[in-house]
Amino acid sequence: MSDHYLDPSDKKYVATYKQHTPDVLKAFNDFNSAVFAEEGREIPLKYRELIAVAVAITTQCVYCIDGHTNNAIKAGATEAEIAEAAWVASALKAGGAYAHGRLAFKLGADHQH
Template sequence: MTDYLDREHDKTFTKVYKQQTPDILSAFVQFDESVFRAEGREIPLKYRELIALAVGITTQCVYCIDGHSQRAVTAGANEAELAEAAWVATAIRAGGGFAHGRLGFKFGADAAAPSDSATSASHQH
């Protein structure tokens, strides 16, 4: 994972956003700052950062994991809370696999032999 994560060097590529789409970058920065502002939100910052960490783990975004784990600790999260956030993410991914696995059965049934009612209806024509 760390082979492609270089905190300082990777920031230099932000210049592409600054040069090519400065208006969108500015809007994104304002949006992100609003979401993660320390005060004025119902969900305390520590929990928003733990949520962001879990989402980062779920989406397997090393940059999100890096930034939000550090920001969660800065906001007061401890190692046990980081661990629980990781387990929440793990459960969500596993649950998604379980739930989508059922689609395999559903779609597989579509390829199975037609049901008696479908066969009967086709013979009537």
Template sequence: MTELFDRSDDPKYARVYRRATPDLLEKFDAFDNAVFAAEGREIPLKYRELMALAVSITTQCGYCIDFHGNAAVHAGATEAELAESAWVATAIRAGGGYAHGRLAFRLAGIDPHRHGGEAG
């Protein structure tokens, strides 16, 4: 997926963070580095990267899909593990649609005890 992004200008725009909010960038980098540290966490890095990949797919962030997919492979993830992560993301997203559909019924005034198709 990397070839779909022209990242040549990204460092230029990263300078905006360094210039405008250096304290926040420093704290974010420290936090991100702690979350994805190779050692010292309870969940092995490969599984944290697979979780990050699934979240990236769910949120549909192309940059994150690229980064965490490659990081998962670098951490030892297999093709099958990447595929299952994608299916986990798909199931969560579909489950969200199902659950929010029920919310839509409630907000639309659908009586769950009726046997018809109209609201009321």
């Protein structure tokens, strides 16, 4: 099978959104542009992009990891800052597993004899 993620030609499929839901696509693009505007936000763009890198790593979206890592670099992020963002994502994922493990114990307690 030749299907894979992060194929640059995948962008051509945006045409489907444009054809069927152009109003929603425009609203999403406007929203995304506002969130990542260079000016007018309290959190500097570099930090918003580093947050996006960490979230993208957590959600494991290869497209977002690619795009926001490059945007973070353009906004002045260093390799060390990207590494720390990746560790933040790792800590949150691990913490979530830890916390949900406790939930498993709680839910499993009802079935203990």
